Amino acid sequence: MTPAVHFVGFRGEEYRSAVKVWGLPDFIHRWWDRRARREIAAHDTVIFAQGDWWQEPRRFNAQDLEG
Template identity: 50%
Template sequence: MALHFIGFRGDEYSRAVRVFGEPDFIHIGWDRWAKLEVMPGDVAVFARGTADDEPSAFGFPDLRET
């Protein structure tokens, strides 16, 4: 079982870590690639929306450098 955080952009990430613990995977957004990586039995925590939402037609980058 893996923990996925999806779409977190700010302070909500810290709050989610306090509640759920450190994620195994961080997805910048809900796209078809993120949907493929969430397996049955995994926990997906969304900053906004749910796993039932249609994934974005556009892919999100795998890595964001600041």
């Protein structure tokens, strides 16, 4: 399985800047929630607009987008 790139919480100019560095994401998570955390595999790369992996996930899940 090929590792995927996940963007979490990006909007507007932040997104464009992240794409310049990391390339287009495979998945876009509107925010950090339990669903996003479940869908990330051990070898995937996760890029956060704010915060990090250890932040508390939101209580409600958002629909994810494919990049």
